[in-house]
Amino acid sequence: MIRKTRTASQLQDEVSRRIQRLQEVVDEGVKIRVPRPQLQEPDATGCNWDIKHFGNLGGYQRDVAAIVAAVRKEFNLSTEEKDLNSLFGDATPTAE
Template identity: 65%
Template sequence: MIRKTLNASRLQQEVDRRIHRLQEIIEDGVKIRVPRPQLQEPDKTGCNWKMTNFGNAIGFERDIERVLVAVRAEYNLSTEVKDTGNPFGD
């Protein structure tokens, strides 16, 4: 399967959305802090990012890991750097 690419903010939002729609998370009313993805060399599956240090996640590690496995199988982190140009025009 070919992965879609997302920038760091969109990837972070997607992981956050999936975590916070899990029944266990909803029932406990917990808000888990989702870190920004970190670029890495592609692993054996071809995924080029990882996430570590989730906040307020004690007791939900397995749930988070399931979400990460699914999202890492679907998406890669975009490595394109946008040229914002010189704001001073020189």
């Protein structure tokens, strides 16, 4: 299966969204803090990121680990660097 590429923020949001849909989390009103994914060398499966050190994880370690594993199978972390100047158009500063 070919992985889709997502930014760190998109991966963080996807993992968070899936965690917050867990029925036990909904029932108990728990808010689990999801850290940003960290880029790593691709592992044996080809995934190039991981997430560790969740906040307020409580007794949900196994469920969260399963969610992270599922998202890692679907997505890779984008390694493209954005050109910040492109956010403001192609204008280049000129000396006057």
